[in-house]
Amino acid sequence: EKVKSERSRLAGALKGMGFGMPESASNFVLATVPTSGRGLTGKGVYEALKGKGILVRWWDLPRIADKVRITVGTPEQNDRLLAQLKTMI
Numbered sequence: 001e002k003v004k005s006e007r008s009r010l011a012g013a014l015k016g017m018g019f020g021m022p023e024s025a026s027n028f029v030l031a032t033v034p035t036s037g038r039g040l041t042g043k044g045v046y047e048a049l050k051g052k053g054i055l056v057r058w059w060d061l062p063r064i065a066d067k068v069r070i071t072v073g074t075p076e077q078n079d080r081l082l083a084q085l086k087t088m089i
Contacts, residue, residue: 003027007072013082014070017089028071030064036089042066048088054081 011021011029018034033042042065046058049068057069070081 003072006075006078009075010070010072010078010082013078014085017082017085028069030067030069032067034089038089040088042068045085045088049081049084052084054084056081 007024007027007029011024014021014029014031018036020032020034021029024030033040033045042058043060045068046056049056056071058067059065072078073081
């Protein structure tokens, strides 16, 4: 129940920042990076977060290169992720 609740909160916050994603019943979300004027890419988000010690998954593959896979963490971990993403969007 904790994962479900936190996944819902995380997905809602990501959607509020412009990320797109299908519904998830897992312990992660597959978020499409918004195509903002800042030129963000899946790889760019992955590298920027990694530089801050926040690990997400990214694959350089057709159809998913514009997405990052984000594992649902603790509320504190998710807050840190969201705060960092807000500085990028």
